[in-house]
Amino acid sequence: MTRTLPAAPPSPPSTVPVTPPTPVLGAALDRRDGPVKTSGQARYAAEVPVPNVTYAALVHADIARGRIRAIDPAAAEATAGVLAVLTHLNAPRLKPTPPVSMLNLATMVAGTRVNYLNTDEVHFDGQPVAMVVATGLEAAQHAAGLVTVDYEQLPSVFDLAAAAGEAAPVRGMPVGPASGGASTGDAAAALAAAAFSVDLSFTTPAHQHNALEPHSSTAVWDGDRLTLHESSQALDWQRKHLAAKFDVPVADVRLISTYTGGGFGGKGSVWAGTVLAALAARVVRRPVRLMLSREGVYRTVGGRTPSIQRLALGATADGQLTALIHTSVTRTGRVGGLPEQVTSCSRDLYAAENITVDPRTVPLDLLPNTFMRAPGESIGTFALESSIDQLAVELDLDPIELRLRNQPTRAPMDGRRRFSRHGVGDALRRGAELFGWSERDHRPGSMRIGNDLVGWGVAAAIHPAFEMPATVALRVDDGGGVLVRCGFQEMGMGTATAVAQLTAHTLGVPVDRVRVEYGDTALPVGPMAGGSTQTSSITAGLLRAAERLRVALHRLERRSPDSPLRGTRSSSVRLREGGLYGPAGGTGLGAILRRAGRAELTVRSGPDTGAGALAGQARFLAKLVRDGRRWVKAASGAQFCEVRVDADTGETRVTRWVGVFDIGRVVNAKLAAGQLRGGIVMGLGMALSEATLVDPRSGRIMNPSLAEYHVPVHADVPPIAVECLDEPDPTMPLGVLGAGEVGITGVAAAVANAVHHATGRRIRDLPITLDRVLP
Numbered sequence: 001m002t003r004t005l006p007a008a009p010p011s012p013p014s015t016v017p018v019t020p021p022t023p024v025l026g027a028a029l030d031r032r033d034g035p036v037k038t039s040g041q042a043r044y045a046a047e048v049p050v051p052n053v054t055y056a057a058l059v060h061a062d063i064a065r066g067r068i069r070a071i072d073p074a075a076a077e078a079t080a081g082v083l084a085v086l087t088h089l090n091a092p093r094l095k096p097t098p099p100v101s102m103l104n105l106a107t108m109v110a111g112t113r114v115n116y117l118n119t120d121e122v123h124f125d126g127q128p129v130a131m132v133v134a135t136g137l138e139a140a141q142h143a144a145g146l147v148t149v150d151y152e153q154l155p156s157v158f159d160l161a162a163a164a165g166e167a168a169p170v171r172g173m174p175v176g177p178a179s180g181g182a183s184t185g186d187a188a189a190a191l192a193a194a195a196f197s198v199d200l201s202f203t204t205p206a207h208q209h210n211a212l213e214p215h216s217s218t219a220v221w222d223g224d225r226l227t228l229h230e231s232s233q234a235l236d237w238q239r240k241h242l243a244a245k246f247d248v249p250v251a252d253v254r255l256i257s258t259y260t261g262g263g264f265g266g267k268g269s270v271w272a273g274t275v276l277a278a279l280a281a282r283v284v285r286r287p288v289r290l291m292l293s294r295e296g297v298y299r300t301v302g303g304r305t306p307s308i309q310r311l312a313l314g315a316t317a318d319g320q321l322t323a324l325i326h327t328s329v330t331r332t333g334r335v336g337g338l339p340e341q342v343t344s345c346s347r348d349l350y351a352a353e354n355i356t357v358d359p360r361t362v363p364l365d366l367l368p369n370t371f372m373r374a375p376g377e378s379i380g381t382f383a384l385e386s387s388i389d390q391l392a393v394e395l396d397l398d399p400i401e402l403r404l405r406n407q408p409t410r411a412p413m414d415g416r417r418r419f420s421r422h423g424v425g426d427a428l429r430r431g432a433e434l435f436g437w438s439e440r441d442h443r444p445g446s447m448r449i450g451n452d453l454v455g456w457g458v459a460a461a462i463h464p465a466f467e468m469p470a471t472v473a474l475r476v477d478d479g480g481g482v483l484v485r486c487g488f489q490e491m492g493m494g495t496a497t498a499v500a501q502l503t504a505h506t507l508g509v510p511v512d513r514v515r516v517e518y519g520d521t522a523l524p525v526g527p528m529a530g531g532s533t534q535t536s537s538i539t540a541g542l543l544r545a546a547e548r549l550r551v552a553l554h555r556l557e558r559r560s561p562d563s564p565l566r567g568t569r570s571s572s573v574r575l576r577e578g579g580l581y582g583p584a585g586g587t588g589l590g591a592i593l594r595r596a597g598r599a600e601l602t603v604r605s606g607p608d609t610g611a612g613a614l615a616g617q618a619r620f621l622a623k624l625v626r627d628g629r630r631w632v633k634a635a636s637g638a639q640f641c642e643v644r645v646d647a648d649t650g651e652t653r654v655t656r657w658v659g660v661f662d663i664g665r666v667v668n669a670k671l672a673a674g675q676l677r678g679g680i681v682m683g684l685g686m687a688l689s690e691a692t693l694v695d696p697r698s699g700r701i702m703n704p705s706l707a708e709y710h711v712p713v714h715a716d717v718p719p720i721a722v723e724c725l726d727e728p729d730p731t732m733p734l735g736v737l738g739a740g741e742v743g744i745t746g747v748a749a750a751v752a753n754a755v756h757h758a759t760g761r762r763i764r765d766l767p768i769t770l771d772r773v774l775p
Contacts, residue, residue, distance in 0.1 A: 028670035046216035057140040059130035064699030075146035081139035091117035106240035111269040112336035126299025156365035167360035185354030190323035194314025206692035207304035213261025217277035233263035265371030298704035302370030321352035333368030341376035351408035374741035385459035385749030423662025427638035444760035452644035455758025459746035461637040471524035472541035480590035488526030508576035532738030539733035544605035635742040637661035650773035664729040664737030679743020687751035
């Protein structure tokens with residue numbers, strides 16, 4: 001929502017000319033990184049030119065659990081060009097991985113607890129058990145295939161369903177998304193007494209990360225100082241993790257990630273390739289480049305956990321929810337992995353009188369799971385929104401109307417916390433209008449085009465919103481230009497463009513006068529690009545820096561004899577329209593510096609290190625706790641889907657999509673639409689094709705390539721219409737909630753609901769393949 005600023009009073013000649021401001025926040029500007037990426041000029045972690053670089057290749061374990069009896073690197077060592085073969089017998093010792101602690105957020109980015117090449121133990125199929133370093137890539141890969149390993153195998157467990165009885169309750173994190181169990185009222189009794197009820201089970205498979213750029217690392221040591229070019233979405237936390245692993249000061253580790261070709265959570269943690277590239281470079285005393293193949297990513301980088309879910313709903317005859325029970329069983333690895341907030345969506349979406357959520361996890365002998373776009377909410381909404389749809393069928397009530405009748409005004413679990421924004425109802429109504437929902441015949445199988453059964457489905461979307469610590473530096477020069485410096489990540493979302501727009505809006509300067517530096521831990525500490533928090537976190541830091549800039553400029557200008565700001569109080573002046581303005585007029589940013597005899601002025605939102613940084617993190621955690629007790633903050637929306645199902649073959653095609661979202665203030669309309677569409681497309685893969693197939697005998701992933709693991713291609717993607725409500729959230733910096741993950745939530749349910757409408761068959765196991773659609 002654009003706010004028109006009042007016109008400034010007439011200014012004396014020494015001030016900037018006053019012109020009506022051109023709204024920049026929300027404008028659909030092109031991405032600044034577009035030209036270098038589309039022309040091939042952008043350099044990624046494996047493309048950075050480094051003198052004297054060598055190449056590394058991994059040797060993967062082919063058992064899931066056991067010990068190495070013997071390993072023979074002789075043939076590999078004899079290969080021309082090989083510089084070293086590292087195994088547990090000769091690799092330098094690494095420090096152990098510290099346990100996860102909210103007092104040290106960097107501990108959350110350890111992909112596993114394995115000290116790679118420091119142990120003879122094998123904990124999952126694919127674990128690196130040796131590494132070859134050579135002068136050429138082909139030599140390294142060939143030699144890796146010559147290393148022979150003899151194992152003692154131990155009993156292993158891979159089957160989630162078989163192990164589900166051993167699952168333990170999840171303990172909720174003290175801050176951030178609600179991941180633990182909770183209950184209000186007596187949901188079981190209310191379900192038994194309900195006039196109408198559904199009680200359904202659902203399963204979702206494991207999913208793998210398939211970013212356009214596979215994981216890559218280029219490591220360079222200069223004495224005990226490490227520079228790592230890395231495909232990363234958590235630069236600062238990964239730097240701290242590596243400093244602890246290699247027992248060097250954090251200041252002596254520098255990570256650079258100017259461009260990252262997609263992350264989606266998989267590049268938020270430190271995996272084997274990153275650690276071992278740095279280890280190898282230290283051993284051979286030359287730069288080392290390690291590039292994972294697609295299969296290498298599947299075998300060493302975690303993905304989304306599978307799930308088994310139960311969703312039970314009870315309601316009165318007029319559709320008022322009286323009971324909601326949501327349970328889940330997911331997995332971790334025995335050497336790492338975090339529980340996912342699968343049931344969190346059931347805490348906040350609907351105003352049931354009695355609610356129980358009970359998430360549980362069980363460790364398996366597999367590569368630990370990790371963050372993957374909307375971890376928890378993406379699969380949790382599949383069960384919740386499919387069940388809401390089935391309840392609407394039982395009630396003979398329109399599924400949108402059922403959802404609207406149960407919109408909460410306070411947090412359903414406690415009745416106290418308020419919603420900072422709750423746009424689900426508005427999104428449902430607007431989406432129904434755009435989609436033409438009123439034309440839907442509610443009877444399953446009633447809509448047909450030729451041999452195709454046509455179905456329309458709907459689902460609600462939700463994803464929590466919060467902030468992470470971020471430091472932003474602002475530099476203004478005597479020409480009125482602005483430089484923003486922050487070590488955030490650019491993964492294809494257009495963050496640098498959005499930050500330029502946010503800065504231009506905050507300072508009132510033209511957006512083309514703003515430069516942005518990012519992607520380097522030598523810059524002020526940026527937030528992880530995860531949890532849809534990066535933009536809101538940077539915005540919070542930017543606002544703090546802008547306030548310090550306002551105060552610093554006023555100190556310079558208030559003493560100038562011919563300034564309209566002379567003698568004014570700091571509280572009476574504002575940054576706007578390229579200058580600093582008070583009641584009697586203002587002066588341009590560059591003019592203030594020139595009059596003070598300064599070429600530039602730099603301010604920071606806060607310190608990165610020392611006691612000040614620790615105090616800042618403590619304040620951040622305290623704010624998360626306070627906000628969590630007072631507010632429910634979430635981006636939300638509504639997904640509308642049309643499918644056509646071939647009546648003879650069961651082939652299912654999504655032919656039309658409409659999504660309406662409440663993501664708070666829209667920073668850039670084009671970027672926001674791209675993020676939301678990308679989430680929807682990823683959700684289509686979840687709904688229709690994606691599944692990790694694990695050999696039940698060995699624990700090995702059987703489809704470790706894009707030839708066998710099927711992500712959506714252009715032919716699978718329908719026209720996708722996206723609209724945002726664009727209403728600022730009053731509790732978030734500049735009203736920004738985040739758009740990266742809410743787009744995937746609800747997608748699988750909308751597709752499944754459309755398939756039910758087309759065929760009358762309720763699909764409760766993903767993906768929705770031909771065998772599940774056919775009667």
